Amino acid sequence: MKNTILIILFGISILYGQKESENNWLTKFEKSNFLETSKYDETIKYFQRLADYSDFAELKTIGLSPQGRELKCLIVSKNKFFTPTAAKQHNNKVTILINNGIHSGEIEGKDASMLLLREILVTKTKESLLDNVVLLVIPVFNLDGHERFSKYNRINQNGPKEMGWRVTAQNFNLNRDFAKADTPEMKSLLKLYSKWLPDIFIDTHTTDGADYQYTITYGITSHQEVPPQTRSLVNKELIPFFEHKVKQAGYLIMPYVGFINGDYKNGIRDWVSTPRFSHCYAGAQNRIGILIETHMLKPYKDRVFATKAMLESIIEYSNKNYKKIIDCSTNADRYTIQKYSTEHKPYPLKIDITNKSKKFLYKGIKYKLVYSNITGSKIRKFTDEKYSIEVPYFNETKIVDSVYLPKAYIIPQEWKALVDILLLHGIKFNKPEEKKKYIVEKYKFKNVHFPPNSYESHFIPQYDFEKIIDTVEVNKGDYYIPTKQRSLGMIAYLLEPKSIESFVKWGLMNIIFERKEYFEDYSMEPIAERMYKKNKFLRKEFNNLVKNDSAFASNPKRRLNYFYERSPYYDKKYNVYPILRVIK
Numbered sequence: 252m253k254n255t256i257l258i259i260l261f262g263i264s265i266l267y268g269q270k271e272s273e274n275n276w277l278t279k280f281e282k283s284n285f286l287e288t289s290k291y292d293e294t295i296k297y298f299q300r301l302a303d304y305s306d307f308a309e310l311k312t313i314g315l316s317p318q319g320r321e322l323k324c325l326i327v328s329k330n331k332f333f334t335p336t337a338a339k340q341h342n343n344k345v346t347i348l349i350n351n352g353i354h355s356g357e358i359e360g361k362d363a364s365m366l367l368l369r370e371i372l373v374t375k376t377k378e379s380l381l382d383n384v385v386l387l388v389i390p391v392f393n394l395d396g397h398e399r400f401s402k403y404n405r406i407n408q409n410g411p412k413e414m415g416w417r418v419t420a421q422n423f424n425l426n427r428d429f430a431k432a433d434t435p436e437m438k439s440l441l442k443l444y445s446k447w448l449p450d451i452f453i454d455t456h457t458t459d460g461a462d463y464q465y466t467i468t469y470g471i472t473s474h475q476e477v478p479p480q481t482r483s484l485v486n487k488e489l490i491p492f493f494e495h496k497v498k499q500a501g502y503l504i505m506p507y508v509g510f511i512n513g514d515y516k517n518g519i520r521d522w523v524s525t526p527r528f529s530h531c532y533a534g535a536q537n538r539i540g541i542l543i544e545t546h547m548l549k550p551y552k553d554r555v556f557a558t559k560a561m562l563e564s565i566i567e568y569s570n571k572n573y574k575k576i577i578d579c580s581t582n583a584d585r586y587t588i589q590k591y592s593t594e595h596k597p598y599p600l601k602i603d604i605t606n607k608s609k610k611f612l613y614k615g616i617k618y619k620l621v622y623s624n625i626t627g628s629k630i631r632k633f634t635d636e637k638y639s640i641e642v643p644y645f646n647e648t649k650i651v652d653s654v655y656l657p658k659a660y661i662i663p664q665e666w667k668a669l670v671d672i673l674l675l676h677g678i679k680f681n682k683p684e685e686k687k688k689y690i691v692e693k694y695k696f697k698n699v700h701f702p703p704n705s706y707e708s709h710f711i712p713q714y715d716f717e718k719i720i721d722t723v724e725v726n727k728g729d730y731y732i733p734t735k736q737r738s739l740g741m742i743a744y745l746l747e748p749k750s751i752e753s754f755v756k757w758g759l760m761n762i763i764f765e766r767k768e769y770f771e772d773y774s775m776e777p778i779a780e781r782m783y784k785k786n787k788f789l790r791k792e793f794n795n796l797v798k799n800d801s802a803f804a805s806n807p808k809r810r811l812n813y814f815y816e817r818s819p820y821y822d823k824k825y826n827v828y829p830i831l832r833v834i835k
């Protein structure tokens with residue numbers, strides 16, 4: 252009889268899902284006394300179980316890894332807004348995307364997400380966080396890297412016992428791939444991103460570097476990479492809120508900074524980078540981006556719970572202030588179009604710190620310099636001794652390079668592969684129905700050099716370039732990309748050669764720097780002779796060169812080439828950027 256009652260009671264509690272015990276939902280991290288993390292299958296099983304258990308969650312496959320693993324995203328919504336269309340129709344929810352395991356050895360975000368999702372969806376102690384928020388959680392982004400499981404993957408890191416590898420099966424660093432989108436993983440993520448356009452994008456990591464007292468650090472879009480309204484909300488509200496909450500949870504937190512000249516005594520500095528990085532990518536999409544970096548020497552348990560506190564505090568702030576955040580996103584898009592398209596102000600491509608600083612109480616850990624027989628020099632050995640010191644903190648920034656956007660860009664149809672990448676970023680374009688003439692600016696490159704080594708599989712060219720005005724006829728089927736659109740920042744980053752994120756700078760267009768046609772001396776010489784006789788300006792310039800430039804004068808090939816380059820036989824497309832800037 253007693254048993255029957257118990258069974259009935261148990262049944263009721265399951266039915267209403269109110270009293271589901273945490274014990275039935277322990278993760279590998281908890282079961283291992285906080286020392287281990289689950290592998291892919293076990294992780295996905297847990298996420299699937301969350302989705303099966305709760306009406307508020309759906310687990311979706313958003314792509315495949317190069318080794319054929321399914322890339323998953325858990326969508327969590329109290330109103331069951333499981334598609335971006337549904338969520339956007341009811342434009343009163345903040346969307347937060349949490350990306351874990353982009354460097355899959357740095358995996359506390361995955362374990363933290365599992366615990367937090369359980370509290371939201373199963374034990375429901377934190378269900379109210381969902382009142383005004385839709386959550387998108389990627390359990391592990393670099394799946395193949397995650398399954399390259401070993402205890403030898405992170406030499407500087409204090410746990411978990413075994414973990415994944417930094418890069419993908421193809422050896423790509425996904426946190427350099429946001430703009431150029433080489434990898435299948437990134438293509439899948441960008442599709443998700445551009446459909447949902449999350450108000451906040453969080454990317455979780457573990458840092459390397461010196462020892463200090465802080466368990467967790469963060470980078471955030473808080474400078475000129477986002478519009479003033481967003482900047483103000485981030486600096487005045489969001490940062491103080493999560494710093495306070497994480498401290499309250501028992502973890503020291505500070506911004507993710509660099510030491511000036513490698514030593515904190517010279518001061519610490521903030522940094523603003525370009526959209527190859529996750530949080531900077533969000534900035535270029537007019538949204539808030541947050542990088543979480545826990546400190547690798549702190550115990551894994553602390554790192555997971557600090558990450559959890561951070562995630563929770565960001566969701567809590569967003570839930571409370573959903574109207575403000577949605578307003579920021581809407582206005583950021585409007586502001587971007589108004590300022591950089593309508594008012595034609597230059598778009599910032601490079602932001603750096605100024606020499607102004609404020610005081611910062613830095614909490615470090617002392618080290619001794621100890622002689623090493625191996626290195627033959629002194630090396631750092633960190634002690635247990637803590638110290639606090641006031642150091643200059645450089646976090647005021649200025650725009651150091653920018654570009655005026657044209658009315659539109661034209662990409663010839665033979666460069667469709669580039670347009671496919673624009674599409675991933677949510678950039679809109681159209682295709683002219685018939686031939687049309689435009690006045691355009693063209694870039695012509697010179698002094699092109701290549702480095703001896705590749706970077707992320709690309710040979711990054713160095714070059715100078717000049718602008719030429721021309722009238723061109725654009726063919727039916729070419730791509731016309733108007734700049735009056737919300738994603739104009741990504742257009743500028745990808746299409747302007749001075750941007751380090753541009754297709755041409757990433758080496759995706761190196762073929763334009765290759766010369767494909769050559770002359771024989773005996774064919775060119777009579778033509779050169781005729782040009783020399785006929786054109787007095789040319790003759791004068793050539794004679795001057797012969798007189799004043801001995802290297803030129805003594806090089807028969809260069810002398811002939813001088814005429815070849817000025818003849819109709821010369822390749823007009825050589826070193827010319829095929830992407831055009833439309834003025835009229």
Ligand SMILES: [Zn+2]
Nearest residue numbers: 354357456457
């Ligand atoms: Zn990382």
